[in-house]
Amino acid sequence: MEHIVIIGNGISGVSVARHIRKNSDKQITIVSAETKYFFSRTALMYIYMGHMKFEHTQPYENWFWDKNRIDLKEGFVSKIDTDKKSLEFSDNSSLSYDKLILAVGSKPNKFGWPGQDLDGVMGMYHKQDLENLEKHAPNNDVCKRAVIVGGGLIGIELAEMLRSRKIPVTFLVRETSFWNGVLPAQESELINKHIKEHHIDLRLATNLKEIKADENGKVKSIVIQETGEEIPCNVVGLTAGVTPNIDFLKDSGIETGRGIKVNRFLETNVKDIYAIGDCAEQHEAIGQRRNIEAVWYTGRMMGETLAQTICGNKTEYKPGHWFNSAKFLDIEYQTYGWVFSERNKKENEAYFQWQHPSENKCITISYDKNTSKFLGINTFGIRMRHEIFDKWLTENQSIEHVLEYLTDANFDPEFYKLHEAEIVAKFNQENKTDIQVKKKSWKRIFSKA
Amino acid sequence: MKAIKNLGLVIFLIGLAIFTGSIFTGNFSLTQEELNTYISEKGYKSEIIKKELSAAVVTDKSLNIFQFSSRVRAAFETSNNHYDELIAKYDAEKNWDKKGEQYQYKIYGKPHTLSYEIAKKAGSGFVKENAGLMWFLTFGLGIIGALLFIIPNLVLLGKPGIKNDGIYLESATNRGWIAWLVLVYLVTFYLVLYFMADYAVNWTFILDPISNFLGNRDASQWFVYGFLYCTIMLTMGVRMFIKYRHNKYQIVRTISVLFFQIVFAFLIPEIMASLQLPEYDFKNAFPLDYDFFFDWNLDNLTNSGGIGLFILVWGIVLTLIIVPVMVYFFGKRWYCSWVCGCGGLAETLGDPYRQHSNKSLNAWKLERWLIHSVLVFSLVMTIVTLYCYFSGTQSFLGIKSQWIKDTYSFLIGAWFAGVIGTGFYPIFGNRVWCRFGCPLAAYLGLVQRFKSRFRITTNGGQCISCGNCSTYCEQGIDVRAYAQKGENIVRSSCVGCGICSAVCPRGVLKLENGPEEGRINPTEILLGNDVDLMKLVNKN
Numbered sequence: 001m002e003h004i005v006i007i008g009n010g011i012s013g014v015s016v017a018r019h020i021r022k023n024s025d026k027q028i029t030i031v032s033a034e035t036k037y038f039f040s041r042t043a044l045m046y047i048y049m050g051h052m053k054f055e056h057t058q059p060y061e062n063w064f065w066d067k068n069r070i071d072l073k074e075g076f077v078s079k080i081d082t083d084k085k086s087l088e089f090s091d092n093s094s095l096s097y098d099k100l101i102l103a104v105g106s107k108p109n110k111f112g113w114p115g116q117d118l119d120g121v122m123g124m125y126h127k128q129d130l131e132n133l134e135k136h137a138p139n140n141d142v143c144k145r146a147v148i149v150g151g152g153l154i155g156i157e158l159a160e161m162l163r164s165r166k167i168p169v170t171f172l173v174r175e176t177s178f179w180n181g182v183l184p185a186q187e188s189e190l191i192n193k194h195i196k197e198h199h200i201d202l203r204l205a206t207n208l209k210e211i212k213a214d215e216n217g218k219v220k221s222i223v224i225q226e227t228g229e230e231i232p233c234n235v236v237g238l239t240a241g242v243t244p245n246i247d248f249l250k251d252s253g254i255e256t257g258r259g260i261k262v263n264r265f266l267e268t269n270v271k272d273i274y275a276i277g278d279c280a281e282q283h284e285a286i287g288q289r290r291n292i293e294a295v296w297y298t299g300r301m302m303g304e305t306l307a308q309t310i311c312g313n314k315t316e317y318k319p320g321h322w323f324n325s326a327k328f329l330d331i332e333y334q335t336y337g338w339v340f341s342e343r344n345k346k347e348n349e350a351y352f353q354w355q356h357p358s359e360n361k362c363i364t365i366s367y368d369k370n371t372s373k374f375l376g377i378n379t380f381g382i383r384m385r386h387e388i389f390d391k392w393l394t395e396n397q398s399i400e401h402v403l404e405y406l407t408d409a410n411f412d413p414e415f416y417k418l419h420e421a422e423i424v425a426k427f428n429q430e431n432k433t434d435i436q437v438k439k440k441s442w443k444r445i446f447s448k449a
Numbered sequence: 450m451k452a453i454k455n456l457g458l459v460i461f462l463i464g465l466a467i468f469t470g471s472i473f474t475g476n477f478s479l480t481q482e483e484l485n486t487y488i489s490e491k492g493y494k495s496e497i498i499k500k501e502l503s504a505a506v507v508t509d510k511s512l513n514i515f516q517f518s519s520r521v522r523a524a525f526e527t528s529n530n531h532y533d534e535l536i537a538k539y540d541a542e543k544n545w546d547k548k549g550e551q552y553q554y555k556i557y558g559k560p561h562t563l564s565y566e567i568a569k570k571a572g573s574g575f576v577k578e579n580a581g582l583m584w585f586l587t588f589g590l591g592i593i594g595a596l597l598f599i600i601p602n603l604v605l606l607g608k609p610g611i612k613n614d615g616i617y618l619e620s621a622t623n624r625g626w627i628a629w630l631v632l633v634y635l636v637t638f639y640l641v642l643y644f645m646a647d648y649a650v651n652w653t654f655i656l657d658p659i660s661n662f663l664g665n666r667d668a669s670q671w672f673v674y675g676f677l678y679c680t681i682m683l684t685m686g687v688r689m690f691i692k693y694r695h696n697k698y699q700i701v702r703t704i705s706v707l708f709f710q711i712v713f714a715f716l717i718p719e720i721m722a723s724l725q726l727p728e729y730d731f732k733n734a735f736p737l738d739y740d741f742f743f744d745w746n747l748d749n750l751t752n753s754g755g756i757g758l759f760i761l762v763w764g765i766v767l768t769l770i771i772v773p774v775m776v777y778f779f780g781k782r783w784y785c786s787w788v789c790g791c792g793g794l795a796e797t798l799g800d801p802y803r804q805h806s807n808k809s810l811n812a813w814k815l816e817r818w819l820i821h822s823v824l825v826f827s828l829v830m831t832i833v834t835l836y837c838y839f840s841g842t843q844s845f846l847g848i849k850s851q852w853i854k855d856t857y858s859f860l861i862g863a864w865f866a867g868v869i870g871t872g873f874y875p876i877f878g879n880r881v882w883c884r885f886g887c888p889l890a891a892y893l894g895l896v897q898r899f900k901s902r903f904r905i906t907t908n909g910g911q912c913i914s915c916g917n918c919s920t921y922c923e924q925g926i927d928v929r930a931y932a933q934k935g936e937n938i939v940r941s942s943c944v945g946c947g948i949c950s951a952v953c954p955r956g957v958l959k960l961e962n963g964p965e966e967g968r969i970n971p972t973e974i975l976l977g978n979d980v981d982l983m984k985l986v987n988k989n
Contacts, residue, residue, distance in 0.1 A: 011914065022973070043915035050618035051952075056920045059929055061809060164614040197608060296913045301978040308982065318979035325911050327954040330610030330695075334911070334956055383956035386909025386976055394980075411908055411959050413950050415697040442963050 003027040004310060005087065005097035007077055011296055012277025013103035014038045015303025016310070021068050023311040028069070029095065031087070033076035035127055037062060042296060044130045045157045049164040054127075080252040082270050099310060102249075102260055102268070102275040103303070106242035106294055109150075113238075115211030120219035121236045124158045133161070137235045140167045145233040147171075147222050149208045150240030151178050153326050156191075158237045159200050160329050170201040170231055172208055172224070174240075184341055184364045186353050187380055191328050194360060198329050211236055242294050244279040257281050259292045264316045266306045274310075276302035286319060288338055295324060321393040322376070323386060331360045336389035337376025339366040349375060352399060352430070354423045356381070363423065367399040374402045382419070383411035388445065400435055403427055407440040450601040457597025464590030471583065471651045475574030477517035479506045479567070487570060495554040498528040506571060514568060518647045521567055522560040529555055565647035569667065577654040584655050588677075592684055599688045609695035611952050613921070621875075622801050628875035636872035643863040646670040664719040675715050678794065682710050685797035692800070698947045698960075702786060706793035714790045727753045729760045732788050735768045736827040737889035739862060743854060744838045772889075773896045779962055780903025781893035782945020791882060794871065795923065796946060799879020803948065806878035806925035813925065816885055816942065823861055824891035830857045861886065880923040884942055894941030902962040904969075905938035905949065907931060910977035912957045918949035932957050935975035939968060 004020055006013045009032040017028050043057040065072055073095065079088040086096045108123025110116045122132045137143035146162050148155050151173030159169045175181060178195065180188040195202045207225040214220040221232045244259035255261040255269040259281030266274045277299035282291045301319055308315035325334045340349065350369035355362035361381030367374050374397050377389065388409040392402055402409075406420045420437050428435055479487070484507055488499055501524035506517065532554045539548035556563070576583050606612040621627040641648050653660075653668040656676055660668035668676075686707050693699035709732055718728040727749050735741040741764050750757035775783045785792045806812075830853045837843060837850035844850060870882025883890050897903060905928070912935070918928035924942045928949045931938045938949075938958075950958040973986040 019973075040914040040916060042913040043917070046915065046917065047617075049613070050615040051613040052916060052920050053617050056916045059914045059916065059933060297910050297975075297977055300910075300975070304974050304978055304986075305982060308986075313985075315979070315982055318982070320977050320980060323910065323977060325955040330608050332954065332956050383908070383959070386911055390909065390976060411906075411956060413696065413698045413947060413959060414961070415701050417697070446964060446967055 001025065001027045002098045003029065003096070004099050004101065005095060006030045006101040006103055007087075008032060008103035008105055008277070008279075009035070009038045009072070010041060010103060010105050010277060010299065011038075012105075012299035012303045013101065015300045016101055016103065016276060016307050017070050017303075018068070019304055019307030020310050021070060023307060023313075026310075027071075029071040029073055029097075031073045031075060031077060031095070033074065036072055036074050037065070039127070041125070044124070044127065045161050048130060048133060048161045077248060080249065080254070080273075082253050082273065085272070098272065100273045101306065101310075102254075102273065102279060103277045103299070104245045104279045106278040107245045108154075108238050109241045109243050110238060111240065113149075113208055113210060115213060115219070116238065118211055118213050118219050118236075119217055120234055121211060121238060123238050123242075124154050124161075125242065133235070133237075137162060137165070137167055139165055143167050143234040145170065145231070146235040146237060147208075147231055147233045148237040148239055149222075150238065151175060152239060152241055153179075154242075155237070155239035156195070156328055158239055159195070160198070162235075162237075163198055163200060167235075168199075168201070170203060170233070171195065172203050172206045174205070174207055176205045178202070178204070180341055181343055182341055184339065184351060184353070184378065186355060186362055187333075187364060187378060188341075190355070190360060190362055190380060191331065194329055194331055242278065244281065244292065246279060264318075265309055265314065266302055266317055274306055276306050286317070287322075289319065289322060297324075321390055323389070331380055332383065333378070333380050334382075334384055335376065335378045336384065336386065337366070337374070337393050339364055339376040339378045352427055354419070354426050356419065361419065365399055365402065372398045372400065374399045377402070385409045385411045385445070399427075400433065403437075404435050405438050405444065407437060408445050410440070450604050454598050454601045454605070457594045457599070457601075459594070460590050461594025461598060464587055464592075464594055467583075468587035468591065468652070471576050471587065471655070472648055473513060473515075474576055475514065475572050475651055475654075476511045477506070477514055477568055477571040477573075478508050478510070478512060479571045481507050483570065487567065493556060495528045495532065495556060497531050497554075498524060498556060501525075501527050502567075506567065514572075514648055514650060517568060517571065518561065518564045518645075521564040521647075525556055525560055525563055559644075561645045561647050565650060565670070568647045568650040569653065572650055572654060574651075576651045577657075580655050580658050584659075587655060588680060592680065595684045596687060599684070599691065602688070602691050606691070611954075612692060613952065616801075616804060622804070624805065624876055628802075631875045632872060635874065636868055639863075639868040639872050642670060642674055643867055649673065660719075663716070663723065665723040672719075678790070679711050679715050682707055682793055682797045685800070689797055689800060693951065696947075696951050699951065702947065703796065705787045706789070706796055709788045710790050710793045726756050727760060730790075731760075731763065731767075733790070734772050734784070734889055735764060736824065736831070736892065737789070737791070737887055738764070739827055739830070739857060739888070740854075742831045742835055742838075744834065744850075747838060772893065773900075776893050776896040776903075777901050778903075780901055780943070780945050780960075781890065781897045782903070782943070782947075782960070784893060785883060785890060785944035786946045791866070791870065791887065792944060795874075795879040795883060798871075799874050799923070802874045802876075802879045803923035803946075804878070804920050805876060806880060806884065806923050808919050808922070808925050808927045813927075816925070819885045820887065820891040820894070820942075823865070823886050824888040826857060826861065827888040830854060861888075878923055878925070880925075880944070883944060884924050890942070890944075897943070898939065898941035900965075902965060902968070903939075903945065904961065904963070905931075905943065906959045906961055906963075907935055907937055908955075908957045908959065910935060910975040911955045913955055915954060917952040917954065918958060921948050921952045923948070928958070935970075935972045937968060937970050 004026050006017055009030045013030055017030055020026055020028055037058050039057040040059060046052040047054055076090040077087050078090045086094050088094050108125050120136045122129050137146060145168045147170045148158050149172045159171050162169045177188040178191045209223045209225040211219060212221045219234060219236050221230050222236060223230050246256050246260055249256055253270060254273060259279050260268055260275035261283060262268055262275050262280045263283060266276055268275055278294040285291050302317055305315050305317045322338055323336045348368050348370055349366050352365045364378045366376045374392060403424050410418060424435050424437050484502055505520035505524045532551045535551045536548055616622045649670055652673045653670060656668040656673055660672045686703050689703045690700060713732045714730045718730055722728050740746055750761045786796055833845045833848050833853050834850050836845040865886040866882050873881050912932040914929055914933045916929050922928050924944055926940050926943060928938055945960055947960050950960055974983045
């Protein structure tokens with residue numbers, strides 16, 4: 001029986017394992033050094049905040065793996081011998097494979113800051129990071145202040161975590177406004193304000209110079225590049241993005257760049273070795289996606305796709321329309337299609353924007369100003385239906401069409417106040433159009449593209 | 450703010466301590482004259498009971514309720530034993546006439562209930578004489594303290610939004626010693642209420658004035674329970690309004706359960722009683738209202754003229770037509786988390802414990818066996834009762850009508866719905882009864898699963914498997930298992946509380962009523978991936 005070995009038990013590794021099992025009888029082994037059982041990395045923050053216990057982050061009960069004949073091996077792979085098709089572990093044990101799937105994920109970026117490996121400096125990615133944080137920042141007596149370096153999604157989550165235990169937080173963000181490489185200014189500004197409302201000391205356009213240690217090699221303070229200001233702190237969170245976790249592949253003969261190079265079938269340069277998820281780097285970008293996408297659902301989709309190939313139905317990885325979501329403290333964010341920030345948008349792309357006068361709600365619709373084709377939407381504080389937007393993107397609908405039927409796409413809970421009328425009124429006013437908002441129709445919602 | 454909260458907690462605990470302590474106060478005795486009146490009112494023919502009760506309760510000694518209760522119960526037991534012995538004796542002598550004569554002297558009823566009736570007349574003391582002041586010191590302090598504890602959350606919780614910080618870090622909400630203490634208190638409370646009502650007679654004195662005002666009669670232990678129930682729901686309702694102030698579904702739903710509890714379950718029956726009409730909770734549907742078809746209720750209703758007849762017809766229409774039709778359009782949530790009293794308590798008092806429901810597959814299996822067994826039990830009981838009622842026999846299919854009614858009332862009505870259902874909140878979650886026991890929920894669930902427009906829609910491929918939805922599902926549904934597959938949630942047990950949708954950080958879940966077609970949508974590959982692959986794999 002063919003033995004499929006998967007390194008990494010995150011969403012990518014587990015997805016491919018599950019789908020191989022659904023479609024075949026192959027022997028499957030998942031190897032992980034982090035935890036025995038799959039857990040949802042995105043939920044680590046909720047454990048520290050006391051919303052959940054670790055067990056709640058495990059999507060499958062422990063009997064699931066036995067029942068589905070998926071072997072779990074705990075161990076750290078130190079070397080891959082691609083000729084003998086064998087893995088060597090740090091404890092000198094070994095495991096042979098017929099096909100190997102690398103789903104090894106990422107690790108937090110460190111940019112060579114002085115002091116970046118001190119006690120009390122951590123990322124927020126692995127379960128071990130969470131344990132480390134619990135040790136260094138159990139409460140605001142032990143941790144008088146924490147400094148977070150890097151204004152992305154993990155950074156703001158880490159800030160939220162620390163604030164849930166009333167730990168003062170200083171948040172260093174390199175950009176002039178939070179995440180403005182991705183978000184349009186209106187939305188970036190909304191989040192800036194919201195961060196401050198949560199009593200987080202947000203420092204924009206600010207870089208880390210160094211981390212200083214006390215006599216025990218523990219974090220004592222950080223120094224800011226621009227001003228030289230020294231901020232005393234007990235914990236430093238490094239959340240300036242992630243990089244594929246591929247150091248152990250150095251001499252394996254597997255081609256790597258920033259990540260593990262794969263083609264559209266997720267094959268590496270070595271036969272019978274594949275890479276999926278955060279660690280995979282496409283030779284050429286797919287559409288407007290990045291070559292490496294460290295996103296939950298792309299990991300899952302690569303797993304779903306590769307399982308087909310492994311089970312004999314060779315399938316190209318073809319992600320559909322871009323979408324994503326996140327939560328910035330209390331503000332939910334969803335995006336469908338492409339909305340680029342002012343910094344990155346192309347000449348033909350225009351915005352239509354609406355913002356609620358008092359609440360934390362706003363939208364940006366990106367469209368082609370020549371053809372008025374709908375390109376994408378960002379919503380803050382308003383939930384939207386994925387299926388509807390996916391359909392509209394496939395159909396190449398115009399922005400006018402999207403606005404006319406926007407009520408169909410609303411996904412807010414019942415009784416929530418709807419804003420379609422105000423949104424469309426604003427568009428009409430700005431563009432001298434006369435779009436009438438259509439009432440929600442189940443028939444339209446359920447009709448497939 | 451924190452100080453106000455702590456002050457509130459102290460005041461609440463003082464109120465609770467006085468409430469609990471009041472049980473131990475007061476004197477219980479009757480004059481001979483009062484006792485004679487009581488005995489002739491009750492029509493007791495036993496000579497023994499007269500003598501025994503005189504010796505027991507006509508006394509200058511100051512008896513507390515426990516001493517009083519034990520004396521009274523002993524008196525009834527002595528009397529009944531005496532006649533039981535005579536019965537046995539005449540039985541042995543085959544003296545059937547004499548044996549038959551003895552039965553009229555026997556006194557039926559549960560000992561604590563008999564004791565309660567006398568205690569209600571025999572009580573005196575500070576509590577009874579200062580009902581108003583005692584109300585303030587118990588209910589008053591409890592309410593003030595609780596509100597002082599709850600209202601600062603408006604500020605302390607910060608901006609509106611999901612605030613579950615620290616739930617698993619605190620003893621009270623993480624099955625710590627506080628939770629266990631609350632469990633013991635609640636279980637004890639229910640045991641007293643259901644099985645030793647006489648011990649709680651002092652509580653009825655506190656509420657006599659209010660009961661007289663509303664229903665023109667003294668308070669019973671059930672009035673105490675009803676009043677306490679409403680008070681707790683209102684106070685904890687305030688907590689819901691603050692905690693979920695960003696979520697209009699939760700606000701509207703909470704207003705609805707409060708309204709139905711206070712108006713339908715509490716006020717209307719009291720007012721009907723004051724008008725000499727049969728008391729009836731118009732929203733309480735059979736088989737949750739398991740004694741609706743009991744002979745005493747049918748007799749009561751058929752003897753109450755037009756209104757009785759109306760109630761009888763309404764009760765049947767409610768169960769057979771209104772309930773399923775509403776479930777078809779809105780899901781069982783219209784009842785379980787918008788109208789029902791049990792649901793109302795679970796959604797207010799029980800909200801801090803919702804995360805404790807067991808999400809394992811085994812718990813789901815147990816749930817299906819248990820709840821459907823209770824449904825069958827309640828139906829069998831009702832068929833037996835009705836058959837016996839109309840045919841005038843004592844049993845049907847070898848099942849004694851009285852026996853099955855008593856057994857159901859004891860096991861399901863008292864133990865499952867009350868002692869376990871509410872008492873176990875702090876450890877096993879707030880919907881133990883609704884999930885595992887309620888026969889009406891089982892019935893609604895069958896309709897919801899097979900013929901309804903309701904579902905929780907999963908939003909394409911947005912789920913990140915974080916598990917907030919499953920953790921906070923009070924019915925123990927593993928919501929994530931569906932959401933991460935892009936599959937709608939259509940489960941018989943879902944009461945539509947809407948919390949999964951509220952706690953989801955990615956906007957994945959929405960409760961909605963839509964066309965039946967496409968409601969159940971099993972998927973293997975989620976939206977967002979290669980369209981051809983999705984079609985290929987999601988064939989069904």
